[in-house]
Amino acid sequence: MVRDVEDVIIKTIARIMVPIMQVYSLYVYVHGHISPGGGFQGGCIMAASFILLAVAFNLGEAKRRLKEKAIAVFCSLGVFIYAWTGVVPLFFGGNFLDYSKWSHILPGGEVMARYYGMAFIELGVQIAVMAVMVSIFLDLVTAGRHEEVLGKDDDGFYSR
Amino acid sequence: MIQELNFIILLFAVITAFSALKVKDLLSSIVLLSAFSFFMCLIWTEMGAVDVAFTEAAVGAGVSTAFFMAALYNTTRRTKD
Numbered sequence: 001m002v003r004d005v006e007d008v009i010i011k012t013i014a015r016i017m018v019p020i021m022q023v024y025s026l027y028v029y030v031h032g033h034i035s036p037g038g039g040f041q042g043g044c045i046m047a048a049s050f051i052l053l054a055v056a057f058n059l060g061e062a063k064r065r066l067k068e069k070a071i072a073v074f075c076s077l078g079v080f081i082y083a084w085t086g087v088v089p090l091f092f093g094g095n096f097l098d099y100s101k102w103s104h105i106l107p108g109g110e111v112m113a114r115y116y117g118m119a120f121i122e123l124g125v126q127i128a129v130m131a132v133m134v135s136i137f138l139d140l141v142t143a144g145r146h147e148e149v150l151g152k153d154d155d156g157f158y159s160r
Numbered sequence: 161m162i163q164e165l166n167f168i169i170l171l172f173a174v175i176t177a178f179s180a181l182k183v184k185d186l187l188s189s190i191v192l193l194s195a196f197s198f199f200m201c202l203i204w205t206e207m208g209a210v211d212v213a214f215t216e217a218a219v220g221a222g223v224s225t226a227f228f229m230a231a232l233y234n235t236t237r238r239t240k241d
Contacts, residue, residue: 028214036210044218051226133223140230 014056021049029126033115039122043129050134059141068138071131078128085120097121166206173199186237190228197221 025045032038054062089101099117100110108116173196180192197220204213 036214038211041214041218044215044223048218048222048226051223055226055229137223137226137230140227141233143234 010056014052018049018053021045021052025049025126029122032122033118039125040129042122043126044133046126046130047133047137050130051137054137054141059138062134063138066134071135071138074127074131075135078124078126078131081124081127082121083124085117085124161207166203169199169202169206173203184239186232186235186239187229189239190225190232193228194221194225197224 022045025042027042028037028045029039029042032042050062050066053065085099086097088105089098090096092101092104094101097117099114101113102117103110103113106113106116176192176196176199180189180196183189183192197216201213201216201221204210204216
């Protein structure tokens with residue numbers, strides 16, 4: 001899993017599947033308000049694509065695509081987007097997460113503002129869930145020894 | 161909601177859950193737990209809770225299996241008890 005495996009079938013299938021999974025996760029996110037799905041499921045599928053990279057190639061490949069600093073930033077960014085989607089309506093006299101007050105900023109009236117609000121919330125959930133799931137996986141597979149893993153180069157080493 | 165199909169899927173879910181507890185190889189236990197999660201997903205789809213089923217398929221059968229694999233990677237494959 002963290003070592004490099006030399007298997008052409010697994011690598012080729014993973015190389016084909018990873019972009020499909022990521023596009024599907026964005027589809028699940030975008031259609032979250034009219035069909036089953038939403039930010040949480042889309043984020044899980046997006047995280048599963050990075051976990052597939054780590055399993056099929058090695059840990060360094062997944063970390064090269066999604067840096068550990070980027071994971072930390074995305075964890076906070078998702079919560080940030082969610083929180084400010086709720087806080088901004090407070091400035092216009094609404095309640096917390098009162099999406100209709102977004103119509104003061106965004107065009108399209110109150111009905112479209114509710115769509116925008118749902119999209120922002122789900123975007124925050126998607127980013128946060130994706131980052132947290134990948135972070136949990138990296139913590140589990142490296143047994144929490146991130147510093148010594150980060151200190152070396154990025155091509156498929158692991159000392160056990 | 162078809163009662164017979166519901167019963168059959170529930171029976172498979174119980175069988176996979178019980179054998180996941182009983183099997184000695186932890187990797188087989190993980191795969192059986194994933195299969196249990198998939199059968200729960202089928203049950204929820206069949207009962208009409210599609211959103212819950214989707215969450216179960218994404219989290220239960222997808223990500224949590226990878227988490228168990230990652231945890232198993234740092235321990236032994238055979239169980240002691």
